[in-house]
Amino acid sequence: MQTVEEITELRQLRAQLAGPLGFVPTMGYLHAGHISLVELAKRDCASVVVSIFVNPTQFGPSEDLAAYPRDIPADLKLLAAAGVDLVWLPTPEIMYPPGFQTWVEVEQVSQPLEGAQRAGHFRGVSTVVAKLFNAVTPDKAYFGQKDAQQVAVIQQMVRDLNFPLEIVVGATQREAEGLAMSSRNSYLSAEQRQAATVLYRALNAAREAYVAGERSGNRLRAIMRETIAAEPLAEAQYVSCADRASLEELDEITDGALLSMAVYVGKTRLIDNLILTSEK
Ligand code: PAF
Numbered sequence: 001m002q003t004v005e006e007i008t009e010l011r012q013l014r015a016q017l018a019g020p021l022g023f024v025p026t027m028g029y030l031h032a033g034h035i036s037l038v039e040l041a042k043r044d045c046a047s048v049v050v051s052i053f054v055n056p057t058q059f060g061p062s063e064d065l066a067a068y069p070r071d072i073p074a075d076l077k078l079l080a081a082a083g084v085d086l087v088w089l090p091t092p093e094i095m096y097p098p099g100f101q102t103w104v105e106v107e108q109v110s111q112p113l114e115g116a117q118r119a120g121h122f123r124g125v126s127t128v129v130a131k132l133f134n135a136v137t138p139d140k141a142y143f144g145q146k147d148a149q150q151v152a153v154i155q156q157m158v159r160d161l162n163f164p165l166e167i168v169v170g171a172t173q174r175e176a177e178g179l180a181m182s183s184r185n186s187y188l189s190a191e192q193r194q195a196a197t198v199l200y201r202a203l204n205a206a207r208e209a210y211v212a213g214e215r216s217g218n219r220l221r222a223i224m225r226e227t228i229a230a231e232p233l234a235e236a237q238y239v240s241c242a243d244r245a246s247l248e249e250l251d252e253i254t255d256g257a258l259l260s261m262a263v264y265v266g267k268t269r270l271i272d273n274l275i276l277t278s279e280k
Contacts, residue, residue: 001080003087007135010088014136017047017085023138025129028052029069029183030078033173037142038082040170049136050079051088053095058124069186088136095131104130106153106160112247113240113260114149114271125150126157138165146172146180148260148273152245172272174200180272187268195233196265199272202227203259206241210253210276217241217250220259228263237262237269244275 004010014021022041026034041048052075059065072089079087103123110122133141143151155167173181178200179193188196202224209223224239242249244258253276260273 001076001084001087003076003089005089005091005094007090007094010086010135013086014049017049019047020045020139021136022048023132023136023141024048024050025132025141025143026050026052026075027054027068027183028075029071029186030075031173031181031183033144033146033170033181035078035082036173037144037170038079038084040168041140041142042083044140044168047085048083049086049088049138050084051090051132051136053088053090053128053132055095055124055128056092057096057127058121060118060120063118069183095128103127104157104161106156109149109152109156109245109247112149112242112249113238114262117237117262122149122153126153129154130157130161130163133163133165140166140168142168142170144172145169145275146182146272148244148258149247152247155245172274178204180270182270184268184270188265192233192265192268195231196263196268196270198228198231198234198265199261199263199270202239202261202263203272203274206259207274207276211278211280215253217253217257220253224259224261228261233265235264237264 002013004013022045024037024041054068056065104126105123106126115122151169158167177197179196205227206220206223220241221239225236228234228236239261242258244256250257255277257276258273262269262271
């Protein structure tokens, strides 16, 4: 496995890799969720490139960029074991050199849910992902369903800007009790980790109601809110039952709708989601 920092060197090494090329963009501190995306890429593609870059422009002023967990040596071990060909580790100065002034803004789909709570977050995500795509020029790029709105924003950007690549979405990987894997879980105490299973419990409570025939968006949102309210260590920031592509809230629910939520457990903000199907 090779590692590289500079864009010109990345381009030279990328040109030598056999196609099709799969790309997994990450912010590091890798867990089984990231590795499952690498495995999907390995299954589909002749070569796999991973980037590790904690992107400052997707953090708001009140979000602690400096405290974001990092462990590059452990990440490189995991990626080598997973059979990755090339890891790109750009610095902030490489991605955002002095005088940088071009931004990618995906409009409507960036606005609700996470976008409403985290001003500028998706502008940072779509800009950095466009830059990563331009440098790596992958045939397929892999994103986790855990960040459902990020998936919707990137898919819209790829369509709107004609990026010649396919977006592949990997299933959310979960701990034994359903907690979605996330680098942010490392902030949780043992007690908070237990409380954090409430996100999956709330999603499942709404799913069970849907499978039993409930079709009211208001009712499904209320079920999620009530389940979270019953967990003393958790506080819901939003719950949603929306169209999975436009992210507009729905009154009447059908298969394919996206249930999602952001919940504080202590100071840690967690998100989770699932796509409804009426299958039992
Ligand atoms: O999902 C992430 O880790 C980040 O948002 C991404 C896609 C790597 C962009 O910084």
